[in-house]
Amino acid sequence: MDEDTPLLDELEKGPWPSYVKEIKRMAKKNKAAKDLLGIQELSYKDRVTHWKHGGIVGVTGYGSGVIGRYCDVPEKFPDAAAFHTMRVNHPAGWFYSTKSLRQLCDIWEQYGSGMTNMHGSTGDAILLGTTTDNLQPCFDSLTEAGFDLGGSGSALRTIAGCVGQARCEWSNFDTLKLVYDLTMEFQDEIHRPRWPYKFKIKASGCPNDCVAAIARADFTIIGTWRDTLRIDQNAVRNYVDNGFDIKTLVVDRCPSEALEWDEKNKELKLQADDCVRCMHCINKMTKAIRPGVEGGATILIGGKAPIIKGAYLSWVLVPFMKIEPPYDEIKDLLRKIWDWWDENGRTRERLAELIERIGLKNFLKEMGIPPVPQMVYKPRANPYVYF
Amino acid sequence: MDEDTPLLDELEKGPWPSYVKEIKRMAKKNKAAKDLLGIQELSYKDRVTHWKHGGIVGVTGYGSGVIGRYCDVPEKFPDAAAFHTMRVNHPAGWFYSTKSLRQLCDIWEQYGSGMTNMHGSTGDAILLGTTTDNLQPCFDSLTEAGFDLGGSGSALRTIAGCVGQARCEWSNFDTLKLVYDLTMEFQDEIHRPRWPYKFKIKASGCPNDCVAAIARADFTIIGTWRDTLRIDQNAVRNYVDNGFDIKTLVVDRCPSEALEWDEKNKELKLQADDCVRCMHCINKMTKAIRPGVEGGATILIGGKAPIIKGAYLSWVLVPFMKIEPPYDEIKDLLRKIWDWWDENGRTRERLAELIERIGLKNFLKEMGIPPVPQMVYKPRANPYVYF
């Protein structure tokens, strides 16, 4: 190697797979990757980033999908002077055929640095590092191969969902179908920014929330059931007979004290009314307890990271909704929300912040959604009521 | 009766002692009381108050202790046209000799309506209804009899404490002595308003907080102990042997899971380290469990009602302090707080609101109090740190 990277070399050691090895692997055959290595080593030395504030570049007809990036020492690293990323919308559930993955690799071999993130934390396949000139031809090849760009900027972002019914017994609706359907429906919103700020949608099939939707999505769809969870008492007895401490590990951990272990009759009793569908007993006794059969989802809104007013977890908006094609109820709700947000939101004001500013009450009124106690942990304590 | 009070008459019925009867009783011999009855009946008819916004009247040399009040229909009720109240500072713990109580009655017979509140919710004996002219002579007679006025306005308010060691086995310091000592020390602060707003001090001998200090005092002193609670295992066994369900009623209710009932050895085990001194086990097994012996108090600050920024419960400021005469530590702290609040507070901004505006961190610095985790339920979640 003609690059000298003593600091990064340290990160080739140790048992966990090394990203440095990966860059070096590409650096052997790709100049941009080689300069990336150099820039990274320089940052490790200087302890500051060497990337400049984002550029604004893209492909024809889209306002999003590309993150422009320039190096602040282009003299030293001309081959990574421009180092834009392309966000490629992943197939729902992150399933790939090797055929399509190999196609992606080939395209990126031709037009980019050969480095990728599989995946970015919104969910896109991130193609990391290309030049402005390569953007359009790369994009053209991508669409040729059946891929499209995801969202960026003040647009709808790439929608993600958990693996769901594809490989999980608990999914209360078909997350992949929903994610795909919404993604196709809202192509325009994904590719052409138009709102005060970004908007994210994520869907998990059950309250375990394996895509962390509640923390990261403005519109959060989390599967749940409307009826009662199903208990197979024989299977329960099997657990107990095999030494599973059902009292300590399940009954006592039920957050709503809905379970009781009847030692005498060897029966797990459920006060169905009290179950808040937290999943715990199901999670821990996979063979004995299952969600109910009347599947659907709770819709929550407003999850986001700290900028500007602080982080928010999503709030319950619709306690239960059936999630079935053609998903009109969800689509209508989304459009209503966007319209209201777009009309009232300030620049860079996300949905939760706008609602906090204008009041949940007013938002509900605009949405035509009646207030229910399920929306709050508790009613107001202050007496400052608008009548 | 020449007054016709059909609505109020309804409130003479029923088993609970009737305040209407009380007014009527006075109305027979006191014109102001008679007019009070009329005004009250009128309010019941009109469903609005007939008192005007507070007047500003008082006694010589004091800025507080008297609440001025005028009726808005003086033509109809000339004898209650002016109907000021005098706030008489109660003896700590609300103990009275009948001698002193009778003196109070006699004075009020002479100068006022003869109606009182025993007591107002800050703790004063409220003498309800007199004229401007009577204020000074009434005050003079009161001091003659050994009574003085309490606080009102932007002053230190009458200090209150629970019955404490006078008749309670759980008091971790002498509440009455402290209340009396502070009251005597801060007479000037009670009688001559000088601050941005009112300031309240309340003291309870243990975490049961029988004067509701934590909710109502800017400076809250709540007794606690620094060592370990005391368990008399024989007495415990006595409870259990008499059918007391110690598991359900005590062990399972301990908020910090610090207790365990050893059925075999008939022993109540305490994980002393985990006890948060909530009082529950002590409250329910009065003969078997007692606080520790190293008594003192937790100092909390900022409790108040909703105006302006909403209600606050008091926050832990000093987790543990010995409370012993001459109480210099408490007095110094109070003076420091007042000075800072007075210097920085806006008009009608109570301590909690000021601290919220300026930051607890800055307040602690000014007070020279080091931060400890006992001050918070949990550390910050947001990353917005001033370094």
Place this chain on the structure above:
Amino acid sequence: MGRTDIGPPDYREMLPDAIKMNYGKWKYHENVRAGVLKHVSETGDEVYTVRVGSPRLVSIDFIRDLCDIADKYCDGHLRFTSRSNIEFITDNKSNVNGIIEEAAKLGLPAGGTGNSISNIIHTQGWIHCHSAATDASGLVKAIMDEMYEYFTSMKLPAFVRIAVACCINMCGAVHCSDLAIVGVHRKPPKVDNEKVLAQCEIPTTIQSCPTGAIRRNPDPNIKSVVVREDLCMYCANCFTVCPAMPLADAEGDGVAIYVGGKVSNARKPPMFSRMVVPFLPNTPPRWTEVVDVLKKIVEIYAGSAKKYERMGEWIERIGWEKFFRLTEIPFTDQHIDDFTHAVETYRTTTQFKW
């Protein structure tokens, strides 16, 4: 001019002998029966307390009546509690019944101890306050008449503390009570421009508004203020600093009901009371609608809570959604907080009951 700053009487002069001798030496206590406490001292002394109810708003003759009892049975001393009850203390067990009987003659019930409903903490109302949106004494009388059996018994799962405040200044410290009734306005203040000029500090008035609804009158010739009615939530804080902005209104005024607060640190930390009924009209003299709601809540609580479980603890355990279902109180958008820390009350989980 008389003496000033002498302070209140020294409490030591006010203590009965039985207390003085055992001061700081108490060992344990027992709830003998409703209204009667027995405190036992390390010295072996036993002291009995009889607690009786009081309307709080009383005449001097009432106090003299109390003194008569105290002189007869209690060494010439008595005390009041932090909830305005009266306590007669004696070290002579045989005095207990006498005290109870004499109090009964005066119409004063023994009770309020243990798992009871004690006396109501309340405020001035139409008796004395310009700010009142309801009466306090009348509400209290109407409620306590209905709760009487709970005062004179100890049959509830835990004690239930009730407070009444006649406006949202909440002098009754309503904000942390098991059951709280608070007077509320529902009409914005009516500004009297002339009075503003003479009686109000305009900057103070503007600053007083928690929601920033008050501005200077845009007409420079009118030295007064205007209220943006859509921003006003009728807190009356402006009225407190500016008499020229009254809000009282027979139709607008009424009461709200809050529940589930607590003050003690026993088991759960102190909690705020929370709104369950945003508004009920004033219906003096007996406020029947209000009393009915309270009674219903207490009965459902009594039937559903675990022993030693305070109202708020019970509700937290079963969940507010179940509370509203059980009590059949309608949930409205007014229940949803929209003040400063509102978002902290929004449910950020899929966990809920139906």
Place this chain on the structure above:
Amino acid sequence: MGRTDIGPPDYREMLPDAIKMNYGKWKYHENVRAGVLKHVSETGDEVYTVRVGSPRLVSIDFIRDLCDIADKYCDGHLRFTSRSNIEFITDNKSNVNGIIEEAAKLGLPAGGTGNSISNIIHTQGWIHCHSAATDASGLVKAIMDEMYEYFTSMKLPAFVRIAVACCINMCGAVHCSDLAIVGVHRKPPKVDNEKVLAQCEIPTTIQSCPTGAIRRNPDPNIKSVVVREDLCMYCANCFTVCPAMPLADAEGDGVAIYVGGKVSNARKPPMFSRMVVPFLPNTPPRWTEVVDVLKKIVEIYAGSAKKYERMGEWIERIGWEKFFRLTEIPFTDQHIDDFTHAVETYRTTTQFKW
């Protein structure tokens, strides 16, 4: 010009047969061993998943290597997880070992299932972002090297989710992780007036500041902004909208550690992570101080938590004061919140431990 708005490939074309046939019919699953899941279908089918770790930042050759394995054992399909692990799925039990071995040859460990430490959710850092106050990939590598044994085993009380974000924009959704490492600045932005003119919208810049620290430059001749440094808490939000206000600084930048967040609704509702170490300097390449703190926390947690108790649940049970005592991490005034909803974190009870 190519096609637009075609959307991503249809997921149905990406599913292996074993999945297609049992889609929506799954009955239960078992954790066979670390890194291996067995899902059983109502049809009776059994499907095995081998999960292996990935550095996330990978070359195309890495992906091709994966494809080779998938072609050999998995019907030409594979998937990635929401934590960037790779999953090989097969209905042939005997393939499992082969997959594990071939992955091991590539240096990819099987693990991350059950009560393990799975892969770290992370972000761009010095690899690609202008906003970064630390590197992400390097931190992740250093941490995972140390946590390796927890990835390849399932011996923790519950799983521990780690996230790294290189600045407080928190692209890594650090705010709800069991353990979170976030890059922080500690110097206010340096304003370049000329650049502001050409590159920034002044009103947007002013509005961007959460604490109102930015004002127009008082000199009317300078069309730019000034920062009130005492109000600045280095969030870099201004820099996001105005490139002329960089904050990066070798001495000022470093990382903070947050703990105890969670996302799932299992047992306790989702919770935010909370600050335990306000600042540690950047010490690339191995960030030893950071790694040591994390390791210590994990070990104390592993030793003290109950089975199935997540980090945050454990801390809530024992109390933060005890957490700080056990970990010996110093508590400072920076731990005390002073942002918008700060008062909700202040302790309003006498209940605490020492």
Place this chain on the structure above:
Amino acid sequence: MAKTTLGGIEMEIDEDGFIQEPDKWNKEIAEDIAKLESAYPMTEEHWKLVNYLRDYFLKYEIAPPIRMLVKQTGLDLKKIYQLFPGGPAKGACKIAGLPKPTGCV
């Protein structure tokens, strides 16, 4: 509202003797109120305080905080109560023709 003669002219006052026509205030009126408030004869120190109150009010439209009053006039609270037995609010503000201090009582 009651009327009374102050400084030789007929003035409207409220129940507590606060004048209701603030623009008519003058020194004579002040001295007449001072008589009622046991603050007469008015010394230089009386005027210092009254003038300070008045100036502050005309400038800021509010009465000054006590802390400010004490700092700026150099008179401590004890002294103020000696000069104006009714205190700064009931005594001095009334004489200075300010609106009746409201707020918290």
Place this chain on the structure above:
Amino acid sequence: MAKTTLGGIEMEIDEDGFIQEPDKWNKEIAEDIAKLESAYPMTEEHWKLVNYLRDYFLKYEIAPPIRMLVKQTGLDLKKIYQLFPGGPAKGACKIAGLPKPTGCV
């Protein structure tokens, strides 16, 4: 920073072609940028949008929200992308001589 010739004069531009000396902007410069942005020749509709952007920016110092832009010009987003294949930010703002839109990407 790079230099290039636009509208006949030497102009400083950034990597993305946004001009760095906003006061020098004129129609010729706009048209030259439009050529690079595949928005040439500029029709009346092009100018309508560019002028609106420019006027709005000069007045408010910010670029208008898309919703406003669409409402005020009567051109829907689809149409805007037809006129300016780079879109409102990369295309139209650049031509109008505005600062490079930043914020969220």
